[in-house]
Amino acid sequence: MAPKRKAPGGVAAGSPAAKEPQVFSGCRLVFWAHRHMAVTQQRAKQLGGVQQPAVAADTTHVICPPNLTAQQAADKLRGWSGPTREVAVGQGASVRLPEGVAFVTPDWVSRSIPKHHLLPEEQFLPPGLAPAPASPAAATQAAAGHDGAGTGGQQQQEQQEQQQPQQREHPTGADAEQHRDAAPAGPEPTSSTATVPFSSQQMWAAGQDAQQQDVLQGPAFCRVERRGSEFVAVQGAKPLQTVDKLRAYWFHTHTAGQEAPPTSPQPPKTSQLNGVCSHAIDKAVQGLIMWNEALESEEDVDKVPGLGPKSKVKVKEILAKGTSSRIAAAAADEQRKVLTTLLEVWGTGTASASRWYSLGVRTLDNLRSRTDLNLTEQQRVGLKYYDDLKQKIPRAEVAQTEKIVRETCFELIERWGGTADVERTYCSATGSYLRGKPQSSDVDILICLPPSLSHADCHDFLTEVYASSTTPFALNYFGNSQSFCRATRYWANTGVAEAARKYNAAANGFKISDRDMVPIYRPPAQRHHRRSRGGGGGSDSEGDAGAADGGTTVLEPAVACPDETTIFRELGLAYVPPHMRYFHDFF
DNA sequence: CGGACGTCGCATATTG
């Protein structure tokens, strides 16, 4: 513990301060966090916070490591004799915390700064100190700690798949699950082989109350069985390996045999608005996040993979000054601000936003009043419901929606004369909800009719109808986070030539869509000239056995996957349950 | 240095 060290470089604290809002004035802060928090500490102090060596009567906040356990907290608080409040933190354990002191993660500091005001402390409670639900059934929230730690906490954040930046090193939320998977800690009764209903499939198949489906908690080792049309089975830490494998492959950041315990640098911010560079920047950020050692010297920065010369300069600047000149520049950049706002209108991409800007649009009201811009239908809708669309939907509401749809669905099946194979019906919310997010920006419900009703024509009221043979692919497509989806496809494309060869001697990869998985051949020299645009459209040039684009050939036969586990197996990957299918979503 | 950086379907714009 010696949190009191100055940031490296000893840059005069306060120099950049001049006009910065003193966000933390009046705060008396105790830092329980570690070395790599030096910059955060420094910033908090620059902005008016007063650091204290230990909890005292006038302490307002304790900044904790995100993975702080109740036990650790208790240890650090030994010697505190003031008034306390008791918090039950699960497994019958409880901890006594000083009255009137807020316990928050470092995120509270870093997120409050750009907001220019203090964010609600409850939303940054370290999961280890989150009050445990009274009963398992009431675990509805705190599902994966998100709620307990902070419902949303980022409702109106820039990106919608929030909370991720802390992933790796900060086992909060769903990550906590992962970490427990990897390294079961004391109190968890991992010996139990109980089947844990961690996701909805089991609940509905068993005809149970949909309300209980939120239970993502439970013994770390989920042992899951086949239910309905889907498998959901996990055991041990393998899913994590798969996640890491895909992540490494996707980002090309093969950090030499790194799989160390949580220690890390601070998660960098992502920027939007970058068309082409974003991939490179994501990669650099990913490299930083994966890096498990504190960055203290410039030489340290040079060791991080994925950083090119430009990125290194920026990281080094942050290392030295605690901030980057680019941040101030970006904040002051009018055009950037306007574009960012315009991009928030659904249906608007960089092209439209830039065009409008060049035509003088500066605000949403400009956009509303202009008649010369020819908004698309989607953009009109997006503008009209701008505020509504920014609203997040609480998890409970998604659950309710899902329940209603499911009941109606099964009722309909019955009315249509669906038979006993109704067990092979799928009707569940997917997307971020399935991944355990405390709130969602939309409700995706995937319905797959049972084989006995495969002939049923529902096209007049459903736009997407999946044949039962395609449901595993649909699930895989809709259930995964975007980045996980990308990574999986990328892996299938280029990472499993061997497996593909077994299907077709000419194949060197697979192509996965939302309805099938087919072997493909892609010419090795794909990094070469390419024509204008891929042949997305209908049949063209190539005559026989599957069309192609850029020389890629689609081959036979398609891979038959009766369930999602097969997809993973064919790709040589350990099955990953839906709620673990993301890494670090910037999207 | 030049080119890729995932892939798809849909809606809309442009072109012939």
Place this chain on the structure above:
DNA sequence: CAACATGCGA
């Protein structure tokens, strides 16, 4: 009007 190109979200 059809064929193609672009923009967009997922």
Place this chain on the structure above:
DNA sequence: GTCCG
């Protein structure tokens, strides 16, 4: 912005 050929 970075990697690859």
